[in-house]
Amino acid sequence: MPVVQLEPPRDAWDDRTVSQLLTLAQSRSAEDRQRLLLKVTSLCEATRPPAEVGPLLSDIFLTLAAQAERDIRLALSERIAGVDWAPPALINMLALDEIEIARPVITSSPLLKDADLIRLLIEATLEHQIAVARRPQLSRPVADTIIDRGEAVTMTALASNRSADISEDAMRKLVDHSRRIAGLRAPLTRHPRLNEQLAQQLYQWVGQALRQSIGERFRIDDAQLNAAVQQAAAKAVGSPEWRTAPTSRLVEDRERSDMERRLVDKLQAAGQLRPGLLVRALREQRFELFEQALAALGGFSDAQVHHAVRAPTAEPLYLACIAVGVDKAVFASLLVEVRKLSGGMPAGGGWTATPMNAHSASRAFRQMMEKPAIV
Known part of the structure; x- marks a missing residue:
């Protein structure tokens, strides 16, 4: 059905205009209802409606908007989105309409209060x-x-x-x-x-x-970042959950160990073993998977990784992780997770975030592990 576009009326809210609105409102014609909706909107845009016609406008808008075609509701939403005279009930009704119709009033209407917006977050x-x-x-x-x-x-x-x-x-x-x-x-x-x-x-x-x-x-200061990690780790280790954790959780039973090793071997054979597995393993609290993946990625022995995790300083673990492609910024959060799962190891010593490539880090790690210091 065609939409009749009306020019803003030259006369405003006089008795004759209100009488015309009432005549259109009494019509059962769908076209007259569309004309009424657009005429009222145009009137309001031209001159702010007087307070005495407020109840009439509210009834007209709510009744006709509920029955109007989609394109009429969309046009209405766009035309009254920013005004402060529209009936709040109409604004809330349009805000719950399909999103193309709702978006203008959600974005711009001053009549939507916090409670209305929170209701949309819950219901829409x-x-x-x-x-x-x-x-x-x-x-x-x-x-x-x-x-x-x-x-x-x-x-x-x-x-x-x-x-x-x-x-x-x-x-x-x-x-x-x-x-x-x-x-x-x-x-x-x-x-x-x-x-x-x-x-x-x-x-x-x-x-x-x-x-x-x-x-x-x-x-971004690496020293400050290191200190933040130490503080986070100390907090985690000092909590009851970790303080009472038995050291036996460092070593899974043989069946689980074999399962993790088979997974690492399978990923390595398929060329899919990546440093990202280290972070995933820690988040899933699969500490043996972390250790075995680190050893496989770097070509390290299980003993070297075992010593690095349990050293009095985080330096060996830092070098091992850099050697396999872990970014130095990622290592900070990784260390927190390691200490959570290992009962606080490596011990409190920090690490030196010296820029170096993977090859240099690997060489430094192997040299350090020739005579590992174990607490």
């Missing part, structure tokens, strides 16, 4: 939630709700919204989430609320290009 589709996360000047309570819900794409949209009011604690949660959600990392590196402390944490698990971006904004 993922596309609606993303639109909420991208809303300019998003309030802190709504941003906190997005983070608490933990939906990856919605948090990524929020991280890209530089005008959102995101607290320091909320930023810390986003950086924590970025460890498992790669899509968060790029927008976080550019976020104006990223501070130096959080940049240090984010730096550990981003790629080289993003590290350069962080480095352009913050001074």
Whole structure:
């Protein structure tokens, strides 16, 4: 059915205009209903409606919008998205419509309050939630709700919204989430609320290009990074969960050891053994897999890796990891996981993040392991 486009009326909210609106409202014709909806919208755009016609407008909008065709609802959403005179019930109804219709009011309507936006996060589709996360000047309570819900794409949209009011604690949660959600990392590196402390944490698990971006904004000091890892490891080891962990967890039973070795052999034979397996093994708490994969990747003996993990300093393990292709920034978080699973080993000594290639690191590791110092 064709849509009748109306020019903004020359007369505004006089008695004759209101009478015409009432006549159109009484018509059962679908075309008259469309004319009425567009005429009311045009009137409101030309002159703010007087307070006395507010109830009439509310009834007209809600009744006709519910019955209107999709293109009419879309046109209505676009035309009233930024106004403050529309009936709030109509705005909320349009915000729950299909996303193309809902997006203009979700993005721009001043009539959507925090409670309305939080309701959309709970009740509406993922596309609606993303639109909420991208809303300019998003309030802190709504941003906190997005983070608490933990939906990856919605948090990524929020991280890209530089005008959102995101607290320091909320930023810390986003950086924590970025460890498992790669899509968060790029927008976080550019976020104006990223501070130096959080940049240090984010730096550990981003790629080289993003590290350069962080480095352009913050001074990432390897000594500070090392100290942060030591502190995190000490906290982990000191917790009841790890303090009571038996040393027997370092060595799985023979059946499991054989299973992990077969997996490493299979991956190596297929040319699929990669440094990324080390991180995955630690996150899955498969410590024997980590040790065997490290030995296979570097061509080290099991004894050398065993000694490196249990040394009084993290230096040997650092060299072994660099030798197999682990980035020095990734090693910081990797060491925390190793110490969690090993009861605090390697011991408290740090490492020197000296730039060196894999060959040099391998040679230094083998020299160090000729006379390993074991605690």
